Amino acid sequence: MTASSAALGSRRTVVTTALAFVRRNGWTVALVGLLVAFLAITKLLQPNYGPAGIQGLAISILPIGFAAVAQAIVVIAGGIDLSVGSIMALASVTSAVLMLNNDDLFGVGVVIFVLLLGLAVGAINGALVVVTKVPDIVVTLAMSFVWAGAALLILNTPGGGAAPWLMAIISGPLGSPWLPKALIVLAVIVAVVWIPLRRSTFGLAMYAIGSSPLAALRSGVPMARSKIVAYALTGFFSALGGLALTATGGVGAPVPGSYTLQSVAAIVLGGVSLAGGRGGVVGPIIAVIILALVRTDLFFAGVDPNWSTAVQGAILIGVVTFGSLVAMRKVRA
Amino acid sequence: GSSGSAGGAGGAGGATKYTIGFSNAGGVGNGWREAMLCSAKAQAVKSGNVSKVTIIHRDTDAPGQLSDIRTLIAQNVNAIIINPSGPDALNPAIAEATAAGITVIAVDASVTAPGAYNLSNDQEQYAYLGASWLFKAMGGKGAVVYMRGIAGHPADTDRDKGFQRALAENKGITIANTAVTKWDPVTATRQINDIMSAGTKFDGIWTSGVDSNIVDALKGANHAYVPIVGADNAGFVTQLLNEPGLKGAAVTNPASIGGAGVTLALQVLSGKKPASNTVHVTPELWSNEDDAGKAKLKAAADATLPPTWPLGLTIQDWTTYSKPELIACKGPGDA
């Protein structure tokens, strides 16, 4: 390389770094653009759309947001967890049963307990995958029945209660009316867990086992342990999703919603490769918000609600097809 | 459908026109829920007082429905009718709605928010009424097959309470088998066949929602008919009228509760508030044993409707549309 002034050099590195960032995170950057576009459309369709709408949006995406993060982690690590929804139900009923008629301090204990439960349940999933060597999708499909059954054992109808502070923590705005607490909670929890994780050796290990198990083994990655920890983290975030269900609903919900498949759809839209090793958690969270906005916009546009189910399916197919076309172009270029 | 658009256009300059939002949280493709929505639309047209019914309808749970209600608030509707996903979960959004001066009506199941009105089918009474009739029809003794809905669903829980109450009052009755049908005809058919295969003796069947399939299964297996209680679904009512030797009763679980909700909303909006915040639509029981019941069955029967569609198409005093208007399923202003 030829000599150049230090200033020019550093500016160039800033630009190249930015370009490299965009290149590597192209999908996420595009998603942010899409999100802004949808927000604009929403405002156009419904000039009244404001803090209340944002508030409602934030609360409604909280459980699925956690579910998407949960799914993203395990998929990055080369697995898939079809029991995310069931673990959410289990966490939801457990927290609701334990919190009912108990004081705040106890409630804090319950939250910790439920998160540990999520870790444990996830670790069991992971251990089964590792020990039985059965494909992840089969193990977790089977375990989805087990955890859903366990949730029903604990509570066979919606019941229990949520600690008031838990409900307060996610409702209402913080500071500006445009900043819903639910979104802050999601962002803070995910950031606190994910950022250090992503930078740690374990984070690398997770990407490694998802990207190439053989190479990971030979790079000295403790395979079984990493996989189990990845599943445990998925359980942890699923439990957060379950707590979010309790907190938003005020009761424990024993019948898992369609969160599992939604989470898979969200992470794929969010740029996580189902083959493992690629993607992050920011994309999936944005994808979750976009999916929620699409529904709102369809509603504001006066589309028959039955159509909107079809439209959502079509969007899912369309976006993923687009993504794979882009990938194919890249390979050719 | 032309009456809808005519009503919408004709009344433009006349009486006050309200907009109504409807939030439904479950069962895309579920016949009962679709009928509920159609009845709300039809009643809105019929009232002549509604300019628009906007429906948010999807498979979701409390968080999603909270967001839906807030979306409706953002639309500045005058009233919101909710088929709630849970009793307490929606309270924050309902409070926002009432604070914004919006009338909130919960139909089918109730909510606990103080400002909201509840207009619901009494599910506990629904089960109690049917089970009591059944146990009497069985002669106060014998074994009953108890076919529930979805484990963990609020309506199923309420119905279980009613069923258990009737059971407690009839000491001679035992449960031959409890099956959880998930309100899925395929699952329910499997279960009744398994029960018959196992040689389980039973003298009556109480089934939640899935009914005509059970009769079909008995018939298919050449099993003697036993007294059976189901809901006012088109297929089952036809069977009650036409199947020789079938003794049974249909308990109404009217989907027209949606239309009733519109009526209640308009009453509240026009200042005629009901005495209590909770209005129960009491279920009726139509048995094919007595003439009164038979007459009701005959009046309701409609072989052209899909077998799973509920026949409680109208509720006296609450809905005023005609059946074709309901089936047209057009709201005010819809083409």
Place this chain on the structure above:
Amino acid sequence: MTRPAGASTAGTAGVPRSPSATGRNWRQVIRDQPLIPLIALLAVLVVVLEFASPGIVNANWLGTTLRSAIPLAILAACQTLAMLTGGIDLSVGAVASMAAYLIGTLSPSQGPLVAIVIAVAACAIAGLVNGVGIGVFKVHPLIMTLGMSLVVLGLMSVYQLAMVQQGVHIVDALRFVGSGISFGFLPNSLIVFVPIAVIIVVGLRRTGYGRLLFAIGDNPIAARLAGARVWQVHVALYMLSGILAAIAGMLLSGLNNTATVSLVEQQVLPSVAAAVIGGTSIMGGRGGYAGTIVGALILTVVTTLLNVLEMPEAVKQILFGVIIVVVAAAYTRVSGDS
């Protein structure tokens, strides 16, 4: 030009019997004939069922069991074929329901034959779109078929509202085939199922297309380099899956005398489970339909057992999950190369 025979074996290590030779033989047998342990498991379950409810196992029971297992086995055929290529078809529930509902609503006006043709064509089109997405645009099958099931369910819900006046009529022939039982133990649906089963079992082994399904599941690059146009195989596969789903939907609507837009939804995960229990690898390249049929029977018998034992729903679900894990784990132990 001839070479000494030694040349070819020089590259391979000798293969003397190891101490655990008998253990390995036992495994080898199970590995080559996975049907044997599956059928044994089925037999054990039947015995347990008989113990749990003495007298239940009789001709009548056989008839109703087969009758319920057949639609499940056909749906599981969709999963088996898709899984052989490393795919999955989550849209079978929506597609099969669509077939049932279209026939139910169209037959009064169009006549049963036209209604069936329209329904099967609609299902084939849904499958075609799946196949194009997966084969041409390389969309992951899980996502493609999940999206398709939403599209189909949404469209059918819209259609349902338009068709309420028509009512639903279950064609008599479907009732006869779907729910009838002849000679006390032979469900009429065997008329449909036996040819399907034979075609699939034999076809997988003895047709070029069957070979290609395995080949693509094992190594799509190799299949392509050998001249296979992989997308064609996918398109044909998912169209076939759509048609099979249509058949299953028809049988189920006949069996239940009902047609709704979500009739078959609850059978999707069991159909995947049946294929897994039957020994088809979800990773592709390994499996077969005979095992799937036994898998469907096993699930049916397990369900009956749980129904008869009146297990609480929670326990049922737990046991259902545990059985899948245990059977799949046993498979992997025996056939894997740990």
Place this chain on the structure above:
Amino acid sequence: MTVVAPELLLNATDVAKHYGAVVALRSASLAVRPGEVHALMGANGAGKSTLVKILTGGVRPDRGTILVRDRPFVARSPAEARRGGVVSVYQEPALIPDLDVRSNLRLTQSPIEATRHWLAELGLPELSLADLVRDLPLASLRIIDLARALAIEPDVLLLDEMTAALPANLTERVLEVVGRQRGTERSVIFISHRMIEIAAVCDRATVLREGETVGVVDVTAGSENRIVALMLGDIASDLPARVAAVAASANRPADVRPRLSARNLSVGTKLSDVSFDLFPGEVLGVVALEGQGQDELFDVLSGSERPSSGEVQVDGAAASFRHPADAIRAGLVYVPADRAEALLMQRSVRENIALPFSTRFGAWGPIDLRSEGQKVDAAIKTLQIDTRAASEVRRLSGGNQQKVTIARWVAGGIRTMLCFDPTRGIDIGTKQQIYALLRDLAAAGTAVLLYTSELKEIQLACDRAIVIFRGRIVAEIPVADADEPTLLRAAYDLKPDAVMPEELAAETMSAEAAGAEAAVADAAVGAVASQAGSGGTQ
């Protein structure tokens, strides 16, 4: 030579390992002294890789003792072995495709600066650590793998067929670096199927046959014969005859039309203006360093990629391939180097061989099992495939797997065969069979295009060779002149007897050492040349 310390650095005795009924290692012993480069030799399936995996914790042995510096050494994972000072570069790269190079180094806690140093030494000074591994060519990955291993200064470094996928220039650098380990406190265990490399850098060789150590040989001039004899057992005596048979190659009548012609083929910037003719009955060799456009050439001819300009002609008529199926229909069949690209690992030998029969849409129907069986059996016989483990191809040895990839096309009858490095990583005996097969096919009128990374093979199997450099054909060499020095110089695009141009040297060597290295490189070429010469006179 080196002063050999009396005590052993690594001493493995009586190591055994079986997989089910297959005995991978019966009783292997390996004694490595400090400061030596020790060759581990053996035919395909002899157990070399298994022994490597056992020594580095990838596989648990059934039996045997392993001592490192006289202390028992137990490694339960590659990471644990690494901590114990035993590190391997495996046959396949151990880098994570979705991470950049730096993260890969971080993952293995490899010192970055030392790795950079070794990358430079090994000929990749410009490599950016921010590059995603998946974007790098295979050869670079092997080098990164090696640099990473060298950087942690292991006591024992195991290189399992390190050079198999490397172009000649990088191979030289690796041999040179490995050679430098001699006389230090550390040792290298070196596995390669290329005798020349063994002769160039190794002090001693341990030979495995069928899972057993059958001899330890001091590597000196002429010891190759002894090693080969030990490796192969009985069939060794058969080798020279076959080499001779190859030498008597075909004479083409003057009026014969080319089977396949490339006319001004270009693919982006990778391949420019390539034209050549391939005649029936000839084996045309393609020689190129890594990444000179040969991959693109084969991709175009096999229908995997479309040329950006130019034309392919088959039997004189223009042909356009959109898919491998088109090429196959035009009679062009392709044998990729990577067996994982060609084989259905879980399916039987029969299904693998019969695969092309059923790929056409018209052939989706019922299979005629009788005629299929006959064709498959004939192909198995022609290629002498060992079918004891025929129910799943993954259970075959690498060499037999490679034969299956060829048998597939033999079964259907071949007009034109495109072979991309078909002998990569397989043993001498099998290689000989493949050369003979290519000659047999050519004798029967087949046209064969053969790319090989082993220059020696040109003279063993080809009639003439074309050399590609930076996407262009820079030389066409008749077989008689195609000795290794000539080919190597042509591959670098050097005029005969010219000195390496400066820029080229800079590209392959670290800048500061360039002057010194040039001499070494020349010496290596010389060694290679003399080696080839002695091979020819056997």
